[in-house]
Amino acid sequence: MKTKFREGLFEEVIESLKRPHPFAFERVGYFLGEIKEGVLLLDEWMEFEDFLYEENEEVGARIGGEGMTMLMEKAFSSKKSFFHTHLHDFQDEPYFSSVDMRSLLEVTPSLFDFTETCPHGAILIGRKKSRLVWWDQKQCLSKNEQLINYGLGPRRNYEE
Template identity: 30%
Template structure:
């Protein structure tokens, strides 16, 4: 399956700016991207529409990870998916240049909570994205049982348009 993710450069810049903000105790910030979907044959197009940061009070103290968020933060994002009938993508940032990758902790935690989005909002795919300063990398859950493919290509729509392969 060819999975493409498109995002406006203004939205991507706002997300990166938010994720760079310091937190009182968490080492990184987290947010959620809402997206619309278009599919045909073996193609899936994900169109980023909106972003919501995790509120400061929804971070939990946990020294074993860069950021741990509360069940309330995840519940709010799941409610957003159900109410607005959107795909939801958990997003955080590793910084640096080039295409980033998920850490072992990212892989473990994504596998624990992203399938819950599929359960409560099965009308859409859901997933996780990690950003660098210049690119992104992501994975999609099509349902609870299928393999979770990686996003094949990202496009930042603005002046200029930027494309990169991520899988």
């Protein structure tokens, strides 16, 4: 799936995710967007304030109940596609861990309750590329996956 970001949004997201958190190992958020003429256009960012994170030693960051309620309310009101996003700044071409995938499969199906016709998934930002995974239906049986040419490095867009 061809993917585009609103001008300046990718950089805004990186700055948001790089901020230290008082207790979470990492920060998370959601890209929001729509498919227009076969292109996924990501045009909005939803971040979570510090108090919405829940202390947890099993994962790098966990959003508590209030934050999850905000996410579902946003999904209901916007009718957009949602892509959970976090950094793997230790990988050039990042891969989702088994913990990442388990967490995605806990949350992603609920997003389809509000926007049945939109894909939902995740973007994992690495040093040179980012990995995009998405599902087209609530059951999340068939995963789609691809690398996109955006990363943390100074060039950001690594298209050849």
